[in-house]
Amino acid sequence: MSPTMKAVVCHGPMDYKLEDVEIPTPTKGEALVRVEAVGICASDLKCYHGASKFWGDANRPAYAETEVIPGHEFVGEIAQIDEEASKRWGVVVGDRVVAEQIVPCEECRYCKRGEYWMCAPHGIFGFKRKTPGAMASYMIFSTHSRVHKISKSVKPAHAAYAEPLSCALHAVERAKIKNTDVVVVAGCGPIGLGMIAGAAVKKPAILIALDLDDRKLAVAKECGATLTINIGRENAIEIVRELTEGYGADIYLEGTGHPSAVAQGLQILRKLGTFVLYSVFKEDVTVDWSIISDDKELDLLGAHLGPHCWPAAIAMIESGKLPLDKICTHQLPLADFQKGLDMVSAGNESIKVSLIP
Ligand SMILES: [Zn+2]
Numbered sequence: 001m002s003p004t005m006k007a008v009v010c011h012g013p014m015d016y017k018l019e020d021v022e023i024p025t026p027t028k029g030e031a032l033v034r035v036e037a038v039g040i041c042a043s044d045l046k047c048y049h050g051a052s053k054f055w056g057d058a059n060r061p062a063y064a065e066t067e068v069i070p071g072h073e074f075v076g077e078i079a080q081i082d083e084e085a086s087k088r089w090g091v092v093v094g095d096r097v098v099a100e101q102i103v104p105c106e107e108c109r110y111c112k113r114g115e116y117w118m119c120a121p122h123g124i125f126g127f128k129r130k131t132p133g134a135m136a137s138y139m140i141f142s143t144h145s146r147v148h149k150i151s152k153s154v155k156p157a158h159a160a161y162a163e164p165l166s167c168a169l170h171a172v173e174r175a176k177i178k179n180t181d182v183v184v185v186a187g188c189g190p191i192g193l194g195m196i197a198g199a200a201v202k203k204p205a206i207l208i209a210l211d212l213d214d215r216k217l218a219v220a221k222e223c224g225a226t227l228t229i230n231i232g233r234e235n236a237i238e239i240v241r242e243l244t245e246g247y248g249a250d251i252y253l254e255g256t257g258h259p260s261a262v263a264q265g266l267q268i269l270r271k272l273g274t275f276v277l278y279s280v281f282k283e284d285v286t287v288d289w290s291i292i293s294d295d296k297e298l299d300l301l302g303a304h305l306g307p308h309c310w311p312a313a314i315a316m317i318e319s320g321k322l323p324l325d326k327i328c329t330h331q332l333p334l335a336d337f338q339k340g341l342d343m344v345s346a347g348n349e350s351i352k353v354s355l356i357p
């Protein structure tokens with residue numbers, strides 16, 4: 001019998017189990033990676049709760065598959081690799097590596113145009129049977145994986161934060177921030193804090209963080225926010241208006257995943273402002289779209305994954321400048337995955353929860 005490992009297996013919404021499964025065997029051009037840490041993402045939680053984005057509804061087919069090991073934010077050590085893969089990725093056994101969450105097909109129109117993060121079959125680790133994720137002792141980096149080395153000097157949970165950080169940096173790139181801009185970031189979870197850190201590098205005139213949680217707002221300050229507003233106590237729209245001679249913010253980055261934050265952004269922006277939406281929502285968002293056209297002529301930009309932002313995210317993590325101990329708040333053993341999911345769901349004591357297989 002082949003050796004086994006512990007792994008979390010998704011059998012469908014609300015049906016995840018810790019099981020003994022076979023340690024996968026890499027084939028030609030692949031690598032076997034010993035997982036050191038795997039973050040629990042808000043999207044993992046939405047998949048767990050059965051959101052239609054993952055399991056489909058009348059308007060869309062299902063994206064997620066069952067009998068899959070979840071986990072797309074990970075770091076690990078190369079345990080086994082052949083010459084072909086070693087050459088392609090420039091890594092050897094013992095190297096510490098991360099891989100981008102998407103494994104591009106390299107054949108569709110998007111991949112051929114270099115827009116790999118929009119790959120049509122969209123094989124993201126942890127959602128498809130072809131690309132099992134990292135909530136296990138070992139995982140496979142398949143041939144088309146996009147692999148990056150990361151220093152062993154950072155803690156495993158911090159290294160795994162490269163995934164959400166790269167996503168946040170991509171959203172920031174979409175915004176094209178200028179140093180005269182008043183920038184508002186909604187939400188100080190792992191994505192929002194990454195957006196703040198990324199936006200701070202662009203040196204906008206004012207960088208404002210919004211959240212309901214003073215503790216998260218304090219971390220936002222450490223990430224580079226120049227002003228924090230607790231929207232539970234203060235009126236963010238009024239404060240921003242006062243700061244901008246009544247005009248409103250130039251750029252709004254949405255990283256909360258709450259429908260109310262979309263309406264808030266449309267209100268807070270000035271005319272001709274820019275709205276960047278990164279979030280994944282559990283339900284449909286209803287707002288007055290005429291604000292986007294008739295009232296303000298806004299630029300409305302989506303953002304997905306972290307294309308071309310991984311080297312910058314890794315450098316930022318390795319630099320030691322981010323308050324990573326305060327962002328990566330909880331590390332739990334793999335067996336406590338349910339507790340981890342519940343913690344992310346409650347959201348009141350944790351920011352980034354990671355599992356350590
Ligand atoms: Zn994620």
Ligand SMILES: [Zn+2]
Pocket residue numbers: 104105106107108109110111112118119120121122
């Ligand atoms: Zn493709």
